[in-house]
Amino acid sequence: MSASTSTFPPVGRRRRISDTGDRIFAALCTAAGGFVLVLLGAIIVTLFIGALPAFERFGVAFIWGTTWNPVEGREEFGAGVSIVGTLVSSLLAIIFAVPIAFGIAFFLTELAPGWLKRPIGTAIELLAAVPSIIYGMWGLFVLVPFVQKNIQLALGEQLAALPLVGFLFESTNFAGTSLFSASLVLAIMILPFIAATMRDVFDQVPAVYKESAYGLGATRWEVMTGVVIPYTRVSVVGGIMLGLGRALGETMAVTFVIGNANRIATSLFDSTTTIASVIAMEFPESLAGSLQQSALFAIGFLLFVISFAVLAISRWLLRPRLK
Amino acid sequence: MTHGIDRRALLMGAAALPAAGSALAQQATITGAGATFPRPLYDRWGAAARDAIGISLNYQSIGSGGGINQITARTVDFGASDAPLTSAQLAERSLLQFPTVMGSVVLSVNIPGVPDNALRLTPELIIEIFFGRVQFWNDPRLVELNRDLRLPRLPVSVAYRADGSGTTWVWTTYLSRISEEWRNGPGAGTSVRWPFGNGARGNEGVSNIIRNTPGAIGYIENAYAVVNRMITTQIRNKAGQFVRPVPETFLATAAAADWSAPNFAPDTIDLALPNVWPATSPTYILLPTNPVADRVAGSRNTMRFFDWAFRHGSQIASSLEYIPLPTTAHDLIRAAWARSVRDPAGNPIWTPSAA
Numbered sequence: 280m281s282a283s284t285s286t287f288p289p290v291g292r293r294r295r296i297s298d299t300g301d302r303i304f305a306a307l308c309t310a311a312g313g314f315v316l317v318l319l320g321a322i323i324v325t326l327f328i329g330a331l332p333a334f335e336r337f338g339v340a341f342i343w344g345t346t347w348n349p350v351e352g353r354e355e356f357g358a359g360v361s362i363v364g365t366l367v368s369s370l371l372a373i374i375f376a377v378p379i380a381f382g383i384a385f386f387l388t389e390l391a392p393g394w395l396k397r398p399i400g401t402a403i404e405l406l407a408a409v410p411s412i413i414y415g416m417w418g419l420f421v422l423v424p425f426v427q428k429n430i431q432l433a434l435g436e437q438l439a440a441l442p443l444v445g446f447l448f449e450s451t452n453f454a455g456t457s458l459f460s461a462s463l464v465l466a467i468m469i470l471p472f473i474a475a476t477m478r479d480v481f482d483q484v485p486a487v488y489k490e491s492a493y494g495l496g497a498t499r500w501e502v503m504t505g506v507v508i509p510y511t512r513v514s515v516v517g518g519i520m521l522g523l524g525r526a527l528g529e530t531m532a533v534t535f536v537i538g539n540a541n542r543i544a545t546s547l548f549d550s551t552t553t554i555a556s557v558i559a560m561e562f563p564e565s566l567a568g569s570l571q572q573s574a575l576f577a578i579g580f581l582l583f584v585i586s587f588a589v590l591a592i593s594r595w596l597l598r599p600r601l602k
Numbered sequence: 603m604t605h606g607i608d609r610r611a612l613l614m615g616a617a618a619l620p621a622a623g624s625a626l627a628q629q630a631t632i633t634g635a636g637a638t639f640p641r642p643l644y645d646r647w648g649a650a651a652r653d654a655i656g657i658s659l660n661y662q663s664i665g666s667g668g669g670i671n672q673i674t675a676r677t678v679d680f681g682a683s684d685a686p687l688t689s690a691q692l693a694e695r696s697l698l699q700f701p702t703v704m705g706s707v708v709l710s711v712n713i714p715g716v717p718d719n720a721l722r723l724t725p726e727l728i729i730e731i732f733f734g735r736v737q738f739w740n741d742p743r744l745v746e747l748n749r750d751l752r753l754p755r756l757p758v759s760v761a762y763r764a765d766g767s768g769t770t771w772v773w774t775t776y777l778s779r780i781s782e783e784w785r786n787g788p789g790a791g792t793s794v795r796w797p798f799g800n801g802a803r804g805n806e807g808v809s810n811i812i813r814n815t816p817g818a819i820g821y822i823e824n825a826y827a828v829v830n831r832m833i834t835t836q837i838r839n840k841a842g843q844f845v846r847p848v849p850e851t852f853l854a855t856a857a858a859a860d861w862s863a864p865n866f867a868p869d870t871i872d873l874a875l876p877n878v879w880p881a882t883s884p885t886y887i888l889l890p891t892n893p894v895a896d897r898v899a900g901s902r903n904t905m906r907f908f909d910w911a912f913r914h915g916s917q918i919a920s921s922l923e924y925i926p927l928p929t930t931a932h933d934l935i936r937a938a939w940a941r942s943v944r945d946p947a948g949n950p951i952w953t954p955s956a957a
Contacts, residue, residue, distance in 0.1 A: 349766070350791035424814050451734070453757045454800040454815045539764030539801030550800045556764075560803065564667035564766025564792050567674065 326583060329576030336570065341577060347541040349561065349571045356574035358581055360541050364551040365582065367544070368458055368533065369526035372465035377519060380470055384477035388507075389499055400478065407471035415532035418464040419456075423536055426463070427455025431548050450548035454538065459547040461537035465529060469522035476518025480511040513596050520593030527586050530555035554582040630903045635662040636669020636682030638804075639705055639768050639823060640885045644682075646918050647911045654914065657907045666768055666792065673697065673888045679900035681888035684768020685792060686867035698891050698942045699865050700935045701884030702908065704856050704925040706824040707772045708847040708881070710832040712812050713739055715752055719846045721835040722747050725780035725880075728837070731819060732760055732777060732784070734798025739817060761811040761820030764801025766792040768885065772871065773821040776881045779872040821881075824852070825923035837881075840874040851879040852925045859884075861931040866938070882925065891942045898945045905939050905952045912936075 333341060333356060344357020383403065387396055431453065438448035450457070484507050492502045508515070538550020539560060558575050565572040629652070634644070641663035648659030664672070666683040673681030674695045681697075684705075692699055709728070711721055723731075727743060730736045736744070739753045763770045771792045778785040788794040802808050805826040812818045812832065819835075824847055827834055836844045845851045855878040859868040872880040887908065893901040912935070916926035939952035 346795070348789075348795045349793050350789040350795075353789060419810065427815065451737070451757065451798075452759065452800065453817060454759045454761065454811050456800050456802070456811065534764075534803060535807075539803075540799065541795060552764075552801075560765040560801070561793060563665035566667050567671040 323580075323583065326576055326580040330573060330580045332570060332573040333577040336573075341574075342581065345541075345543060347557070347574075349565075354570045354574075356570070356577075358554070358574075358578045360543055361552050361554045361557050361578055362581065362585075363543055364458070364537070365527055365553040365555070365585070367551075368461045368465060368537065368553060369523055371458070371462035371547075372469055372526045373519060373523055375462060375466035376470045376473055376522060379466075380473035380477055380522075383470075383474040384481050385503060387478050388481040389503065400475075403471045403474050403478075406467075407475070411468060411529060411532045414464055414468050415535035418460060418532060418536040422463060423455040423460050426457070426460050427453065430459075431455065431457075435548065446545065447547050450546040452538065452546075452549050454550070456536050456538040456550055457548045458537065458544045458551050461533050461553075462547075464532050464536055465526045468529060468532060469526050472525060473518050473522040476521060477511075477515055480514040480518065481507055484510050517593045517595075517597030520589055520596060524586055524589045524593060527589060528555055528582065530559050534559050554578045558582075630657050630899070631660055632657060632679045632900050632903045632907060633660045633662075634669075634680045634682055634887075634904070635664050635672045635678045636888070637666045637684045637768055637885055638663040639684050640682060640702065640924070642825070643703060643915075643919055643922050643924050646922065647907075647915050650915070650918060651907055651910050655906065655910050657903050657910075659907060665766065667766060670695075670888065673890065676890060676894070676897065679889075679897065680904045682886065683888060684883070684885050685771040686865060686884075686886055687888070689865055692865060692888075695888075696890055696892050697888045698938060699867070699886050699888055700908075700938060701866050701886050701927060701931070702911070703919050703927060704852065704870070704882055704884045705772075706847060706852050706855075706879050706882040706925070707769055707776070707821050708824045708827050708832075709819060709835045709837065710809065710812050710822050710827055711819045711835055712816055712833065713756065714754060714816055716833065718833050719836055719848075720748075720751060722838065722844050723835050724838045729777065729781040729784055731758060732796075732798065734758075734760065756817035759811075759815050759818040760796075760799030761808045761815070761818050762796050762799055762801050763804070763808055763821075764793070765803050767804075768792065768883075769805065769821065769823050770794065772881055772883045775871050775883075780880075828923045837879070839878055839880045840872050841876045841878070843876055845877060845879055847879055849920070849923075849925070851877055852882050854878045855882040856925050857928055859931075861927070861934050866931075866935065884927070889939075889943060892944060892946075893951070895946050898951055901943060901945075902951050905943070909936065 337344060337356060341356065341358055342362065343359045344355075345359040346355045346357050347360065348355045383399075387399060391399065431450075435448060435450070439445045441448070488506050488510065489502050492506045497505060533553050534556040537552060537556060539552050539556055540550040541552055541557075542549070544551040558579055561571065562575055565575060641661065644659060644661045648661060652658040661682075666685060669681035669683055670687070672678045687697070687699055709723065713721070724747065727736065727747070730743075736758050738755050739758060740755045745753055771790065774784075774788065774790040774794050777788075778790040788797060800811055802811050805822045808820045808822050809826065809830060809832055812820050822832065826832075827847070834847050836846050838844050854875070855870055855873060858873055858875050858878055859870045861868055863869070866884070866886070870883050889901065889904060890897070912927075912932040919926045936952070936954070940950050940954070943951045945951050
């Protein structure tokens with residue numbers, strides 16, 4: 280023992296590292312994590328408390344009531360039109376966006392030469408970074424007149440004369456601001472999210488699976504439909520739900536082009552409204568404590584519930600990929 | 603070298619400090635919030651009054667509803683609303699309401715070949731159009747009224763304000779006045795259930811729909827229509843005359859209004875007098891009648907500000923296409939200030955010498 284101390288140079292007492300810093304850091308991080316939960320809870324509670332007078336007054340029928348009348352003395356509110364408008368515009372956007380997103384992802388993972396993959400991938404990510412108000416302006420000044428002149432006025436009557444589906448195109452609204460325009464703008468806005476998710480999950484398919492399929496003589500299309508899509512199906516649906524979640528809550532771009540009419544759209548070219556548009560339009564003029572403000576809180580709460588459900592489903596579907 | 607400049611600048615800054623300090627002491631700031639319609643005017647009045655009487659105005663155009671909320675919570679010196687409040691609403695919030703200027707709502711159309719202020723519309727046809735019951739512009743009823751115009755076979759599209767607004771309040775009040783069906787149906791308010799058409803945000807949104815859509819018609823604020831050279835229409839007023847949306851018809855409405863009406867809310871919509879534009883209405887200021895001690899100065903300065911604006915601001919108002927009130931109205935408003943607005947000790951805050 281004494282020999283060893285003499286052979287090694289003498290060392291001082293080992294400095295003990297205090298764990299106070301660690302503890303403070305851990306506590307701060309835990310608090311930050313907990314803060315998110317508290318914040319989320321507080322938002323839900325605030326919305327619900329604000330919404331309570333409307334829910335008490337109209338009951339469950341608020342959800343499917345189609346009257347939205349803020350005129351003083353005859354107030355009556357129902358979320359039906361805006362809920363339908365929100366869901367239909369978002370679903371149409373998905374229908375428009377998914378085939379194109381699939382094309383982009385297919386091209387990037389299977390067809391594109393290596394030097395082209397990166398610029399196109401970056402372009403998609405940039406598209407996702409464009410602020411929504413820009414899409415709204417572009418929609419209002421470019422897309423709406425285009426839809427009005429080149430689709431509705433040029434083809435509207437022929438489309439309306441089609442058997443079975445003609446009613447989808449028959450409308451007395453010629454302003455160009457319509458469910459169709461809103462869905463197109465939304466489709467462009469969510470396209471990058473869906474395309475990027477699809478590309479990422481397609482890339483994760485083990486090369487050996489695809490090579491085996493090619494080895495058996497499968498074509499590219501057969502590899503895509505027989506190997507890649509079955510392997511990634513759940514994640515692709517998760518990516519689509521992610522896009523849907525974004526489409527549901529989109530406000531300004533939709534407000535600019537949907538026409539803001541509290542009427543159920545019976546045709547693609549009719550104007551209607553969405554939950555987010557109604558809130559954006561009417562909140563600044565609603566009096567504190569009025570039934571109108573409460574009804575706006577109530578549809579906000581419903582939008583929260585819908586978005587939460589959609590995002591929860593998408594998380595759940597994407598779960599295996601995120602691990 | 604740079605040091606030298608810095609030092610000189612510092613010295614100059616130090617020399618300027620006392621002067622800046624005294625200037626600040628003279629400047630009083632009042633804060634207001636509310637209607638978007640009079641914002642350009644209040645901004646110009648604020649800039650002019652800062653130089654003239656040392657009161658600068660911080661006005662936030664957050665909308666009439668927001669203005670009422672803020673003044674009810676007493677977070678500002680005054681609120682501003684396009685639609686007048688009822689006596690009950692004013693009493694509940696302890697507010698005095700007075701008008702500053704008037705504005706008009708006009709109809710704007712986009713019909714190729716139809717020049718400005720040429721299209722004539724009757725109240726009956728306006729109602730039919732806003733209910734969506736006139737399908738094409740070459741409807742026989744429209745053609746008969748406008749024999750000198752060539753009206754094309756274009757679908758009629760109605761554009762309206764989707765955001766709550768005083769403009770909508772004025773227009774729907776007019777529609778309710780001229781039609782019982784409208785009064786019992788959509789009614790009058792800052793936003794209503796429109797039976798037909800497309801909604802957009804703000805005067806600019808409605809104007810955009812009108813410009814982009816051949817066959818569109820919509821109501822917009824006159825100042826916005828003039829500045830943006832929108833094509834407007836004639837309307838037949840209650841006296842049976844077709845009137846154009848021009849300053850003479852607006853001023854006729856202002857002169858005809860009964861400013862001794864309670865809460866300064868005279869009925870100015872659809873008057874049965876010759877030469878009056880039927881959709882003209884004042885925009886209002888809401889002032890607490892019982893300001894707390896530390897808001898008394900703000901209350902006094904608010905009244906000084908509008909007193910100055912009434913004396914010297916009419917020119918600015920006219921140049922921005924607002925309609926100034928007659929001087930008789932100004933005197934009645936000053937009398938109301940002296941009568942109604944009291945400090946916590948119960949003394950009137952406004953005295954004619956305070957100006």
